[in-house]
Amino acid sequence: MPNSPLALYAEYASGITLTMERMPWENVHYMVEVLHEARLQRRAVFVLGNGGSAATASHLVCDLDKNTASAAAYPRFRVMALNDNMALLSALANDCGYETVFAEQLKNFLQRDDVVIAISTSGNSPNVLQAVDYAKQAGAFTIGWAGYQGGQLAALVDLPVIVPNHSIEQIEDIHLMLGHMVTQALRTYSMLPDTVEMSYVWRVPAGETANGNGRHNGSGTHNGVHKGNGIHNGEGAHAGSADHGLPVNNLPVNGVSAGADGNRPKGRTAQRHTHGSRN
Numbered sequence: 001m002p003n004s005p006l007a008l009y010a011e012y013a014s015g016i017t018l019t020m021e022r023m024p025w026e027n028v029h030y031m032v033e034v035l036h037e038a039r040l041q042r043r044a045v046f047v048l049g050n051g052g053s054a055a056t057a058s059h060l061v062c063d064l065d066k067n068t069a070s071a072a073a074y075p076r077f078r079v080m081a082l083n084d085n086m087a088l089l090s091a092l093a094n095d096c097g098y099e100t101v102f103a104e105q106l107k108n109f110l111q112r113d114d115v116v117i118a119i120s121t122s123g124n125s126p127n128v129l130q131a132v133d134y135a136k137q138a139g140a141f142t143i144g145w146a147g148y149q150g151g152q153l154a155a156l157v158d159l160p161v162i163v164p165n166h167s168i169e170q171i172e173d174i175h176l177m178l179g180h181m182v183t184q185a186l187r188t189y190s191m192l193p194d195t196v197e198m199s200y201v202w203r204v205p206a207g208e209t210a211n212g213n214g215r216h217n218g219s220g221t222h223n224g225v226h227k228g229n230g231i232h233n234g235e236g237a238h239a240g241s242a243d244h245g246l247p248v249n250n251l252p253v254n255g256v257s258a259g260a261d262g263n264r265p266k267g268r269t270a271q272r273h274t275h276g277s278r279n
Contacts, residue, residue, distance in 0.1 A: 012170070019165045019174060027161050028178065031143055032185045034159065035064075036074075038115045039186075045079040046110065048102045048131055049119035052172045053145075054083040057119055060179040068187045080109070082131070102131035112139035120144070121171045123151020123162075132156050145178065147171030 002008040038045055045064065047057040061081040069076055082105045083089065092101045106116070116135040120128045123146035132142050133156065144150075144157035147165055154160040163174045 015165065015167060015170050016173060019163060019170060020177075022164045023174070024161060027159060028181065029185075031159060031161060032182055032189075034115060034141060034143070035077075035182065036186060036189050039068075039075050039077050041113070042075060042078065044109065044111065044114045045077060045117065046082055046106060046114065046135075047079065047117045047119070048082040048128065050083070050125055050127065052168075053119040053121060053125075053175070054081075056145075056172065056175045056179060057081045057083055057117075059176065060117070060183075063179060063183040064186070067183050071187050071189065074189070082106070099126040099130050102127050103134040106131055106134055106138070110135060110138050110140055114140045115143065116140050117143045117145065118153060118157065119146075119175060120151065120153055121147045121168050121175075123148065123153035125153075129153060129156060145175050147175075 002011050035045065047061050048054075049057040058081045061079050061084075064077045064079045068074075082102045085105075088105065089101050092104050096104060102118075110116070114135075116132065118128045118132050123144065129152055132144065132153065135142050136156070136158075141159070142157040143159045143161065144153040145161050145163075146153045147163040147168070148171070149164075150160055150162040154162055161178065163171045165171050165174070
């Protein structure tokens with residue numbers, strides 16, 4: 001443990017810096033592409049989370065709604081946070097069970113090819129997992145923000161964005177930063193390249209555990225650029241259960257996963273939403 005408050009602050013900042021160096025930036029960029037295409041196609045974006053993740057969800061919706069409106073060349077976002085209506089949330093929790101509070105709202109609004117962003121630091125919140133499971137059945141594109149090693153959420157969503165860190169505070173910090181990065185990228189999207197080289201996005205195979213920064217470690221990387229404007233054709237949900245499996249009282253002091261760069265899933269699934277195939 002740090003022996004002074006100043007040392008504690010420095011160690012905390014160091015943990016954030018190290019984690020940012022290990023982030024899955026290809027996956028983050030792919031998320032921006034998916035969201036950009038969603039606004040072009042007038043698809044709805046739903047964001048959800050509990051506790052601090054609920055605050056992040058609300059903040060992201062606020063920023064996507066207001067702070068991208070200056071991009072006049074594009075339609076405005078149709079975006080909604082499912083944790084904002086306290087009357088509805090408490091009614092569903094009281095009458096149907098807390099695990100249903102997000103999935104039941106999606107049943108009222110969700111259409112095929114809409115986008116759902118689910119935020120859970122552990123990746124194991126039952127109401128978040130139930131909402132994602134329903135969204136996949138309904139044909140939506142699902143994005144999961146988590147920490148630790150991704151939990152069950154990483155194995156379930158189409159696009160995992162895992163913060164490779166074991167400190168809940170630092171995971172939440174970086175989730176908030178991700179929201180700001182995504183918002184800024186979407187606000188300035190007209191100045192970004194039309195085609196960007198990036199590796200295939202991985203999805204955790206059934207029965208395996210998400211880990212690290214989400215990049216695959218296969219024997220080759222895809223070097224092409226995206227073409228076309230196809231729609232997500234999916235490849236089916238990946239079942240299986242994963243957990244970060246690390247007791248909170250046995251984590252590194254600075255929260256950074258020491259093995260984040262060495263324990264990738266062995267397989268990957270290329271998921272394409274709206275930009276079609278990459279050749």
